[in-house]
Amino acid sequence: MSSDGHILLVPTPPPRPPRPSRWKLVLAILVVVLALLVAGSTLVVARVGRPLDSSPLVTAAAVSDESFEPEKLRRRATVAAAALDKVRPRGTIIVVDTFRNRLRLYKDGELLRVAVCSTGTGRVLRDPRTGRQWVFDTPMGERQIINKRKNPVWAKPDWAFIEEGYLPPPRDSEERFDDVSLGDYGIYMPEGYIIHGTLFKTLLGRRVTHGCVRLGDEDLEFVYKNVPIGSRVYLY
Amino acid sequence: MAGDSPPDPARVVSLELEASLVKKPQVYLVLDPPRRALEVRSRGHVLDVITLAGIEVVTQQPLLGAGTPPVVPVPAIWTVKSGPGDTDREIIAPDSLRPMPKEGEEEEEASPTPAPPGPTPTATPVPEPPASYRAQLDTGWDLWVCEALPASGFWPRLTAAVRDGWARLRGGGEDLPPALALAMSSDDAKRIHHLLRVGMPILVVAGAS
Numbered sequence: 001m002s003s004d005g006h007i008l009l010v011p012t013p014p015p016r017p018p019r020p021s022r023w024k025l026v027l028a029i030l031v032v033v034l035a036l037l038v039a040g041s042t043l044v045v046a047r048v049g050r051p052l053d054s055s056p057l058v059t060a061a062a063v064s065d066e067s068f069e070p071e072k073l074r075r076r077a078t079v080a081a082a083a084l085d086k087v088r089p090r091g092t093i094i095v096v097d098t099f100r101n102r103l104r105l106y107k108d109g110e111l112l113r114v115a116v117c118s119t120g121t122g123r124v125l126r127d128p129r130t131g132r133q134w135v136f137d138t139p140m141g142e143r144q145i146i147n148k149r150k151n152p153v154w155a156k157p158d159w160a161f162i163e164e165g166y167l168p169p170p171r172d173s174e175e176r177f178d179d180v181s182l183g184d185y186g187i188y189m190p191e192g193y194i195i196h197g198t199l200f201k202t203l204l205g206r207r208v209t210h211g212c213v214r215l216g217d218e219d220l221e222f223v224y225k226n227v228p229i230g231s232r233v234y235l236y
Numbered sequence: 237m238a239g240d241s242p243p244d245p246a247r248v249v250s251l252e253l254e255a256s257l258v259k260k261p262q263v264y265l266v267l268d269p270p271r272r273a274l275e276v277r278s279r280g281h282v283l284d285v286i287t288l289a290g291i292e293v294v295t296q297q298p299l300l301g302a303g304t305p306p307v308v309p310v311p312a313i314w315t316v317k318s319g320p321g322d323t324d325r326e327i328i329a330p331d332s333l334r335p336m337p338k339e340g341e342e343e344e345e346a347s348p349t350p351a352p353p354g355p356t357p358t359a360t361p362v363p364e365p366p367a368s369y370r371a372q373l374d375t376g377w378d379l380w381v382c383e384a385l386p387a388s389g390f391w392p393r394l395t396a397a398v399r400d401g402w403a404r405l406r407g408g409g410e411d412l413p414p415a416l417a418l419a420m421s422s423d424d425a426k427r428i429h430h431l432l433r434v435g436m437p438i439l440v441v442a443g444a445s
Contacts (some may be wrong), residue, residue, distance in 0.1 A: 015286070023361050029382065042398055044396035044401075045397075045398050045401035045402050045405065046394055046398050046401050046403035047298065047299065047300070047397075047401065048297050048400075048405060049298075049299065049396070049397035049398060049399065049400035049402070049403075049404065049409075050296035050297065050298060050397075050404075050409070050411070051294070051296070051297070051299060051386075051396035051397040051399075051400055052294050052296060052297075052386040052396060052412075053294070053295055053297040053305075053386075053388075053392045053393065054292040054293065054294045054385050054386050054388060054417060055292060055305035056291055056292050056293070056296075057269055057291045057292060057308060057416065058253075058293070058305060058307050058308065059269060059307070059308050059309070059310045060307045060308070060309050060310070060444060061245070061246050061247065061309075061310070062246075062309040062310060062311060062312060062442075063245045063246055063249050063311075068242075068243030068245045068248070070243075071242045073242055073245060074242070074243055075249050076248050076252065077243045077247075077248045077251060077253075080248065080251035080255040081251060082260055083255035084251070084254060084255055084259070084280040086249075087258045087259075087279045087280060088279060088280045088281060089279060089281050093281075095283055097283075097284065098430065099426070099429075099430060100427070100428045104340075121362050121422045122325055122326075122362065122430060123325065123327070123328055123362070124325050124326070124327045124328070125298030125327075125328050126327060126328070126329035127329075128329055128331060128332055128333060129298045131245050134378045135325070139264050140263045140431070141260075141261045141278055142261035142262075142263070142278050143261070156359060159329065161333075161336065162330065162333060163330075164326070165332075165333060165334060166333060166334060166335070166336045167333045167334065167335050168292040169336055174278065175336055194264065196402070204359055206317055206361070206362075208362075209257045214248075229410060232444055234263075234279075234281065234283055235263075236263045236276050236278065236283050236284065
């Protein structure tokens with residue numbers, strides 16, 4: 001209180017803002033430094049990398065319009081189209097899809113039958129004695145029916161014995177000949193490939209054969225009766 | 237090709253290239269980029285058609301400053317130099333061969349249930365082909381069959397760049413040739429796997445069909 005009786009108000013200093021503790025500051029600096037380090041090293045590593053980059057296909061004509069006269073072009077197109085037309089399949093054809101195991105029979109472009117079949121496994125068999133190999137593929141491309149036979153007999157090749165772990169018997173041995181396995185009909189293509197029946201009907205629709213095309217009994221009979229010798233077979 | 241307007245030279249060359257292919261009884265593939273279609277053909281006959289979800293050129297590029305993508309000259313015939321249809325094969329080989337048992341003779345290890353005669357079917361199912369694979373072409377390029385094209389955009393590329401860069405710093409990483417990526421469904425990719433074998437011709441056509 002002052003001498004004249006007034007109350008003196010002494011101004012109190014304003015409260016000081018709380019000082020950030022030192023460890024928080026250090027932590028913040030550390031985080032920033034760490035972030036910079038991570039970003040920097042990521043960029044360095046990324047610059048070393050060669051990621052895959054995809055872009056739309058840009059084609060450049062391997063021919064130029066100027067080098068062709070319209071008349072010559074027309075003639076060339078006619079010749080090429082005629083060459084294609086000459087070999088295009090006609091009449092009765094068989095198409096075999098070896099992945100889906102489906103055989104389709106066409107006559108003059110009309111689909112007559114779709115049959116579930118079995119085709120080659122694609123496996124390789126190796127003879128432990130000689131190292132000789134057989135690839136159990138159903139062949140691809142165009143083949144021709146060269147023969148048809150009722151009650152066909154299978155002359156077993158060497159691989160049929162080696163696969164079972166047996167030594168192949170002599171060529172004229174009775175053990176070579178099997179009149180049961182091929183079913184009622186055999187439709188022959190070159191190089192020993194046959195469209196035939198099977199004893200293992202539950203395996204139709206799967207890749208289980210050594211390259212031949214197996215069919216169920218009814219489908220085999222239909223194909224046998226409707227496919228003349230000389231017909232083309234397209235296997236893919 | 238009929239009509240007054242002159243035929244498209246690229247289309248004529250495509251026809252001529254196919255005419256050269258059909259001289260042999262082979263299967264060949266026809267890639268038609270404008271139609272986004274891959275066809276399986278033989279002797280000019282379309283055996284199967286695969287619809288493509290996309291066709292892109294895939295190259296390894298640095299994250300920053302990527303170069304211009306290579307241009308593909310078409311029409312052309314490419315040939316598979318090495319394909320998964322050849323390399324992904326399973327090999328079977330018995331350890332040794334024993335003599336055939338004589339008639340009436342029984343082997344020591346007789347099977348409990350008699351099997352029908354004839355060629356024994358495959359005991360184990362054929363492995364399912366993959367849905368993504370590469371085939372080497374004679375052009376030095378790869379044909380990459382895949383379900384989905386590599387993701388574009390900065391962040392996926394950054395992730396891929398870091399992954400590849402890290403592998404390279406550790407002595408790994410792989411330098412891949414440029415590839416023509418064909419995106420298709422998983423089923424279609426598996427379906428053409430066996431077709432990509434050594435020597436398989438691929439006709440890349442151009443021009444309006």
